[in-house]
Amino acid sequence: MRRLSDKPVPPSSPMYEHDRLLVRILLLSLLGACVWVLLPFMSALFWAAVLAFASWPLMRGLSRRLDGRNTIAAAILSVGWILLVALPLVWVGMGLADHVRGTMDLVRTIQVGGLPPAPEWVARLPWIGDRLVSLWQTIDARGAAYFDSLKPYLGQVGNWLLARSARIGGGVLELALSLVLVFFFYRDGPRLVYLTEKVLLRLIGGQAGHYMQLVGDTVHRVVNGILGTAAAQAILALIGLMIAGVPGAVGLALLTFALSLIPVGPPLVWIPSTLWLVLQQEYGYAIFLGAWGLFFISGVDNILKPYLISRGGDLPLVVVLLGVFGGLLAFGFMGLFLGPILLAVAYNLIRDWMASAAEPPSA
Template identity: 25%
Template sequence: MTETQRDILSAGFSLTLIALAAFVMQRFFLPLIWAGILCVATWPLYLRLRARIGHGVLAAALLTLLVAAVFIVPALLGVTQAARQAPELANYVVSANTDGIAVPDFVRHLPVIGDSLTEWWQATLSQPHGLAHLFAERQINGFHSASDIIKLAGVGFMHRLVDFGLAFLCLFFFYKDGEVLNRQITNIGSRWFSELRWARYSDKIPTAIRATVNGLVLVGLAEGVLIGVAYWLAGLKSAVLWAAATGILAIIPFGAPLAFVSAAGVLAFGGALPAALGVIAWGTAVLFVADHFVRPGIIGNATRLPFLAVLFGILGGVETLGLVGLFIGPVVMVLFVTLWHEAQTHREDVGSPVATPR
């Protein structure tokens, strides 16, 4: 057997093992990715906690519990509140689908679009099973009782709960063995590429993830708090729950309007049209400042990405990968821009200390 044949056979064997491992672990990719994102984003905090405690395993366990609590406590409050209102909401959906929904008075009096919107409402939502036809692609037509809706929601919740637990289990081991894993990845990367070139790319990833977490998560939660104040002042029922939902949706750029427009709709249905307009105006102002100035500034300044690269990375990541794409998209754009700058250098300088991005 020649050296070329041996190399081909060895490469095929390696690729087969990688493909089999990916096939076996495909169910766990999403929890692993979330654990990796959380680990990278909070790694400096873990190092400080380990230095103070002096025990790596204990520090990993404590920080894992702390990070989990940040997610669990608001989620439990939201689930508790939602569970109290779920039967009432489910029965309303079923009865609205069976009997139709009458046109609200404020819809009839809307300027310009009031007449056409009223006509559309009467032809669809006011008709029996009109709601089912409107959302036929979401299989609402198959629901026959409120228990069916709750059962479907419960299955989805349990599926997410398993992913949630696996993610934090992985996060503990990432903290505990993170330095060893990082050395192993660095050794492999340096062997496949030049050491300097691997360092140039790998150093960008933690910066991009931390900047994205700060720019998306923290800013989104701040939007939820600010818009939640408007909910409370407007007298919206369950204002805290609405604020939590707004903060979660605000993590996605342009996702907050879905929450505060829905909240305004609830207020308008209750006859509080001025309060509904005030919520929309305040939410739009907060959203404009956050999405056009704060987020691009935080992410772009840290990663040195232009505004369009930040925007396309976030929106494109969500479109192709879902929620986790919020964090993967900007990382991909950072690596692409690094490659773009590297391509402007002389080919023989790639991997050299003098081949710095212009």
């Protein structure tokens, strides 16, 4: 005989609604806990996903050549990214350490033996040449006193450099982790896309495909903007390094291209090269390369990248500019992608809503 408690609860009863609410609260709590666990790795996961999505045609072609063996194709591409990105970073770190040691030796030499004679071209500068030579001689005569007065500021500069070095080191670790995680995005990419599409279908219905395409196009344009800007910075670095006579200009230009993928990457090439010219007492070329690096190699990033990102899409340039710079300020370097994506989705949502509101009602 069936008991009264075994009867099914009708969907319209308050008890059924309470059960559904409890299930939703538990699911949201579980989702929040998962996000909390993944939060330290969110940046690395984001970069791995972007890298896998942007280079997915390579994965598709390589998997086709390997007769559908996705795991082997994913491993080959992941190792290729590690060789292309991680090894140049290690090389530039070792070179930067050598430049720092050379700079410290130069400072100690100047502190003990004084400055070398002022270059002749400094005296020939119009209007300010004589003043610069006089200042040079004054610093040479009172070098020890100047160094003593600069010690507090040197400590502040050292702390600033230490903080920036720690930040750059953290970014390099995140980049290394993302290069490892990209293997799993390559291997399980189709399943992740299918899962994302099913979730969006449950959330927004038939518009899921449209907005997935919108996000994909925006990511492709941002990646093309980053790669195009990196190529332009590499070409400008090659020109400046060849004019200044820095040895290994081609290798340093390739390193500039690789380092353009991370924040403050290109200055890690042209600043040590400028310091090397100073150590070689090539002061004119050092000033030229420093100005060239500041205004052209690093300055082109703020102009060319937004233009390339907005090219080929229906987004206004001002939306792209606000997305790029606002995203960088709000989310760091990850905002370079998040900013344009968020504004692109919001812009299209508002445009679709206004278009539907402008349509006359049917009879």
